[in-house]
Amino acid sequence: MNRTAQDIYNNTVEFIRTFGAFQLFFLRLLQHSPALLFGRFPVVVKQVYNAGALSLVIVMICGLFVGAVLALQAYSNMSRFNAEDWTGVAAAFALVKELGPVMTAILFAGRAGTALTSEIGLMKATDQLAAMEMMAVNPVSRVLVPRFLGGVIAMPLLAAIFSAVGMFGAHLVGVELFQVDVGSFWQQIQLTVELSDVNEGIIKSIVFGVAASLIAVWEGYNTVPTAEGVGRATTRTVVITAITILVFDFMITAALI
Amino acid sequence: MLSSGVTCQGYYFVLADYSKNLIEIQDLTFSRGPRKIFDGLDLTIKRGQVTALMGPSGTGKTTLLRLITRQLIPEHGTIYVDGVDISTLDQSELYRLRQRFGMLFQNGALLTDLTVFENVAFPLREHTKLSQRLIRHIVLTKLHAVGLRGAAAMTPAELSGGMARRVALARAMVMDPDILLYDEPFVGLDPISMGVIVRLVRRMNDALGITSILVSHDVEEVATVADNSFLLSDGKVAASGSPDELRTANSELVRQFMHGMADGPVAFHYDAPSYEEQLLGRDTE
Numbered sequence: 001m002n003r004t005a006q007d008i009y010n011n012t013v014e015f016i017r018t019f020g021a022f023q024l025f026f027l028r029l030l031q032h033s034p035a036l037l038f039g040r041f042p043v044v045v046k047q048v049y050n051a052g053a054l055s056l057v058i059v060m061i062c063g064l065f066v067g068a069v070l071a072l073q074a075y076s077n078m079s080r081f082n083a084e085d086w087t088g089v090a091a092a093f094a095l096v097k098e099l100g101p102v103m104t105a106i107l108f109a110g111r112a113g114t115a116l117t118s119e120i121g122l123m124k125a126t127d128q129l130a131a132m133e134m135m136a137v138n139p140v141s142r143v144l145v146p147r148f149l150g151g152v153i154a155m156p157l158l159a160a161i162f163s164a165v166g167m168f169g170a171h172l173v174g175v176e177l178f179q180v181d182v183g184s185f186w187q188q189i190q191l192t193v194e195l196s197d198v199n200e201g202i203i204k205s206i207v208f209g210v211a212a213s214l215i216a217v218w219e220g221y222n223t224v225p226t227a228e229g230v231g232r233a234t235t236r237t238v239v240i241t242a243i244t245i246l247v248f249d250f251m252i253t254a255a256l257i
Numbered sequence: 258m259l260s261s262g263v264t265c266q267g268y269y270f271v272l273a274d275y276s277k278n279l280i281e282i283q284d285l286t287f288s289r290g291p292r293k294i295f296d297g298l299d300l301t302i303k304r305g306q307v308t309a310l311m312g313p314s315g316t317g318k319t320t321l322l323r324l325i326t327r328q329l330i331p332e333h334g335t336i337y338v339d340g341v342d343i344s345t346l347d348q349s350e351l352y353r354l355r356q357r358f359g360m361l362f363q364n365g366a367l368l369t370d371l372t373v374f375e376n377v378a379f380p381l382r383e384h385t386k387l388s389q390r391l392i393r394h395i396v397l398t399k400l401h402a403v404g405l406r407g408a409a410a411m412t413p414a415e416l417s418g419g420m421a422r423r424v425a426l427a428r429a430m431v432m433d434p435d436i437l438l439y440d441e442p443f444v445g446l447d448p449i450s451m452g453v454i455v456r457l458v459r460r461m462n463d464a465l466g467i468t469s470i471l472v473s474h475d476v477e478e479v480a481t482v483a484d485n486s487f488l489l490s491d492g493k494v495a496a497s498g499s500p501d502e503l504r505t506a507n508s509e510l511v512r513q514f515m516h517g518m519a520d521g522p523v524a525f526h527y528d529a530p531s532y533e534e535q536l537l538g539r540d541t542e
Contacts, residue, residue, distance in 0.1 A: 122369075123368075123369075126364060126369070127363075128368055128369065130328060130362070131360070131362055131366035131367075133328060133355070134362075135383065136352035136355040136356045136383075136384065137379075138352070142383075
């Protein structure tokens with residue numbers, strides 16, 4: 001019993017310590033961000049390309065099929081009430097408010113987040129970060145902040161592309177396959193989906209972008225510098241990001257409803 | 258007393274006082290987990306000399322380089338670099354001090370997303386506003402000195418281990434530092450490269466009036482290049498002097514290390530149960 005209590009105490013203390021360090025790490029990234037954004041923007045653009053453009057194909061393919069399957073589900077259920085015209089609205093709401101940001105963030109964690117973690121982890125394992133320190137170059141501002149900002153900027157753009165391609169997938173299924181009237185399909189969306197709905201999606205994608213990028217660079221920076229350590233950190237990035245995003249999704253939705 | 262030595266450091270010149278010690282370490286204690294690496298270490302490194310840190314594996318030679326540059330923080334003790342207690346420096350002061358250092362890491366530590374040329378140019382681009390033309394000129398000069406001007410366009414992944422270390426050496430000296438730290442500079446070099454690098458270390462030290470600290474196991478090469486040597490053992494300096502003095506020292510430990518003998522105070526085998534008992538499986542009974 002004493003041993004269990006001691007373990008719980010130790011784990012709690014360790015969790016609080018790690019969480020505190022995580023917050024300080026976040027503040028350090030924010031502290032260095034303005035200098036990068038206004039002083040060395042091309043470095044950030046390169047990371048937007050790395051995080052964003054390289055995730056584009058996977059995001060577009062997934063967006064297309066998610067939109068298509070949403071339209072399938074919506075059509076089969078709406079047709080029971082003779083409300084097939086609302087197929088597009090159901091798909092649009094689901095994509096813009098929920099699945100666009102959430103799915104993109106999870107795909108982003110799997111594609112770009114893991115790449116960030118393993119890249120930074122390997123830089124640590126091969127003394128590249130220590131070499132920068134020795135060259136009087138702060139690795140936080142030179143390596144971590146550009147990658148963090150690249151992820152934060154890329155995520156909302158990817159989420160927008162996911163939703164747009166998803167709507168195209170919904171159009172293919174709803175209009176081309178099930179012959180829903182194209183005018184009704186898009187007019188219902190135009191009349192029903194409001195700016196506040198789009199804003200909700202934008203807010204979520206920004207928050208998820210910050211969370212996914214932050215977790216990825218944190219895990220990379222705190223990797224145990226061995227092959228096994230980098231592997232574990234990469235796995236943790238995906239698992240922690242997925243859980244964090246789903247929790248944040250619930251909290252943001254509850255706050256905005 | 259100021260000597261005639263002049264140190265080239267970026268744009269300006271500093272008259273160095275060679276009579277003073279450059280690095281002083283006093284009563285240094287440092288542990289990794291339960292293992293004490295240094296226990297009351299005292300050590301002084303003279304300005305303008307090539308100083309070798311030697312010792313059996315695990316005696317903390319690389320750790321000492323990291324402590325001198327404050328990549329690690331000691332539990333106890335003081336390290337003075339050029340008369341300044343480095344534990345009192347804030348980050349910007351520490352970075353200013355580190356600009357006076359050049360360090361060759363054991364594995365090269367080249368930035369893998371940059372070419373050889375860009376790796377060597379990296380400190381210049383970060384800390385100076387030199388023109389592209391001048392940066393190109395300096396980088397090619399340094400790469401030529403290590404024999405790799407022809408590899409400027411290659412990436413670190415395309416280099417052999419020895420080539421990567423030579424590029425790292427070019428990068429370490431590109432800012433014309435006051436103090437050059439070499440962590441095992443001779444490992445993985447073929448005999449030709451080794452001869453060139455040994456001469457380069459000596460020539461740079463003398464021509465530029467810098468101070469070099471060399472971590473190496475290679476007794477023969479150290480003997481040809483070092484002015485002074487420290488043999489570390491059990492967290493302290495076991496012996497010091499010129500390589501020739503160490504060779505002829507009476508101490509059993511020094512003799513064992515300098516002549517590579519298996520028997521002596523430093524055990525070749527890590528602590529283990531009896532060999533016979535273990536082979537017969539009695540240690541698990």
